[in-house]
Amino acid sequence: MRQRLADLRTGLPVLRLLVRRDVKVRYADSVLGWLWSFLDPLLMSLVFYLVFTVIFRRDVGEDPYILFLLTGLLAWNWTASSLADAPRALTKDKQLVGAVRLPREVWALRTVCSRGTEYLFALPVVVLFAVVFTHPPSLYVLALPLAFGIQAVLLVGLSLLLSPVGVLVTDSTNIVALVVRLGFYGSPVFYGLADVPEAVRPFYALNPMVGIIDLYRAAWFPEAFIGWGPVLTSAVIALAVLVVGSAVFARLERPALKEL
Amino acid sequence: MSAPGAVRRPIPPGAPAIVVDGLGIRFNRHRRRKIFLRELLSRGEDTTPDRGRFWPLRDVSFTVAPGEAVGVVGVNGSGKSTLLKLIAGVLLPDEGSVAVNGGVAPLIEITGGFVNELTGRENIRIVAALHGLSRSQLAERFDQIVDFSGVGDFLDTPFRHYSSGMRVRLAFSVMAHLDEPILLVDEVLAVGDKAFRARCHDKIDELLASGRTMFLVSHSDADLKRFCTRALLLERGGLVLDGPVLDVIERYTRGA
Numbered sequence: 001m002r003q004r005l006a007d008l009r010t011g012l013p014v015l016r017l018l019v020r021r022d023v024k025v026r027y028a029d030s031v032l033g034w035l036w037s038f039l040d041p042l043l044m045s046l047v048f049y050l051v052f053t054v055i056f057r058r059d060v061g062e063d064p065y066i067l068f069l070l071t072g073l074l075a076w077n078w079t080a081s082s083l084a085d086a087p088r089a090l091t092k093d094k095q096l097v098g099a100v101r102l103p104r105e106v107w108a109l110r111t112v113c114s115r116g117t118e119y120l121f122a123l124p125v126v127v128l129f130a131v132v133f134t135h136p137p138s139l140y141v142l143a144l145p146l147a148f149g150i151q152a153v154l155l156v157g158l159s160l161l162l163s164p165v166g167v168l169v170t171d172s173t174n175i176v177a178l179v180v181r182l183g184f185y186g187s188p189v190f191y192g193l194a195d196v197p198e199a200v201r202p203f204y205a206l207n208p209m210v211g212i213i214d215l216y217r218a219a220w221f222p223e224a225f226i227g228w229g230p231v232l233t234s235a236v237i238a239l240a241v242l243v244v245g246s247a248v249f250a251r252l253e254r255p256a257l258k259e260l
Numbered sequence: 261m262s263a264p265g266a267v268r269r270p271i272p273p274g275a276p277a278i279v280v281d282g283l284g285i286r287f288n289r290h291r292r293r294k295i296f297l298r299e300l301l302s303r304g305e306d307t308t309p310d311r312g313r314f315w316p317l318r319d320v321s322f323t324v325a326p327g328e329a330v331g332v333v334g335v336n337g338s339g340k341s342t343l344l345k346l347i348a349g350v351l352l353p354d355e356g357s358v359a360v361n362g363g364v365a366p367l368i369e370i371t372g373g374f375v376n377e378l379t380g381r382e383n384i385r386i387v388a389a390l391h392g393l394s395r396s397q398l399a400e401r402f403d404q405i406v407d408f409s410g411v412g413d414f415l416d417t418p419f420r421h422y423s424s425g426m427r428v429r430l431a432f433s434v435m436a437h438l439d440e441p442i443l444l445v446d447e448v449l450a451v452g453d454k455a456f457r458a459r460c461h462d463k464i465d466e467l468l469a470s471g472r473t474m475f476l477v478s479h480s481d482a483d484l485k486r487f488c489t490r491a492l493l494l495e496r497g498g499l500v501l502d503g504p505v506l507d508v509i510e511r512y513t514r515g516a
Binding site: 013014017018021024025028029093095096097098099100101165168169248251252253254255257258259 | 285287288295296299300345348349350351352354364366368369370371372373375377378382386389390391418
């Protein structure tokens with residue numbers, strides 16, 4: 001374990017490089033470039049906004065609703081896109097994986113970091129809406145790095161778990177896609193944790209995204225923050241996922257490399 | 261073992277560059293999903309005989325001194341490329357060990373790190389750094405790399421517009437300008453036009469003269485004789501002969 005961590009340190013400069021390359025490649029041939037990283041969630045938020053303010057009478061979430069939506073949707077998108085990439089983390093660049101001697105964990109970390117960078121690029125749009133609606137942040141803004149950190153640990157764990165499995169079991173891509181689609185409704189994205197019946201909350205909070213999104217939102221909607229319980233649950237689950245993910249990765253790395 | 265980017269210890273005089281000891285790797289003919297469950301649930305080595313398994317390489321041991329140029333000979337499927345990948349550290353052995361003293365420049369699938377969407381210039385920067393070349397080292401060598409590859413005007417063109425020959429030329433050029441003390445060359449000499457091949461040969465001569473250790477997989481007797489002093493003959497995954505290159509080629513030709 002210690003050896004693996006030491007090896008991983010040597011892979012960090014390469015990781016930074018791969019992430020930079022991903023970002024470059026993503027926008028190399030597009031006209032709107034990095035605008036896409038927030039255009040996409042912005043349009044999605046507009047759709048939800050229209051559906052829930054014009055068609056339905058909304059009684060969930062907080063005001064301004066578009067800000068409420070965006071904080072949840074951007075965080076959720078990081079998870080969704082990282083998970084979608086994870087089973088392909090080793091196969092997508094298999095020639096490179098087969099030609100460069102690197103700690104293989106780098107490939108799993110890379111998808112999370114690339115998508116995380118995209119998430120950070122998109123965050124200004126949240127600030128923009130906060131300014132437009134003159135909605136000042138609360139003190140919980142200081143806890144944002146914590147929410148980001150818990151989410152990063154969770155995603156790294158899932159990515160370590162899924163990247164070798166994705167090589168060996170091709171249906172993992174479909175399974176992950178399904179889980180992500182369901183997870184969208186099972187996470188407080190277009191509604192808030194406060195809208196979930198109190199009796200169900202402890203079970204609901206077993207989805208680690210619940211505590212994470214609730215903490216992100218506390219920065220703008222402190223009155224709707226349920227408390228630190230769900231956050232703690234998320235942190236514990238994220239760490240457990242990281243441990244399991246590392247163990248599975250260590251065990252399946254060898255056979256996965258042979259199957260590339 | 262060192263990874264790219266690690267501090268490379270200078271090779272102490274007399275210490276071997278590569279030590280391969282009882283090396284073996286097991287492949288599996290089963291469906292991948294079966295491998296998945298088996299590997300996930302089994303702890304350690306499972307020794308039950310199994311018809312679905314085979315060993316592309318087994319019980320291979322040898323030592324290479326720094327500065328040696330070693331050829332690897334054998335029919336298709338005898339385990340040559342697998343051996344190279346194990347030395348490069350991109351496959352992990354199931355038995356035995358590989359110890360490599362210093363970094364490795366693998367000329368295996370050399371165009372692997374290049375992306376179609378980016379230009380030649382961007383690709384050179386990224387691939388060189390992936391293989392552990394620092395920014396300042398690259399700045400020094402950038403012009404040499406470009407000159408050697410002969411891509412000229414295409415430097416700022418996306419890689420996807422390159423001809424396959426140009427791709428290989430650029431990739432070879434980057435790999436040949438790395439600092440790694442050990443070169444692993446897998447058949448790349450067979451591509452490119454005549455003029456470029458001659459330049460590749462000169463470049464390899466130059467690298468060998470500067471004390472690099474080289475491992476060359478080739479089906480060309482001429483290349484083997486030109487660069488190597490020693491050769492390994494692989495047969496069905498086993499090392500059957502390790503000796504002077506002429507003896508090995510003779511034995512191989514006789515056997516084939």
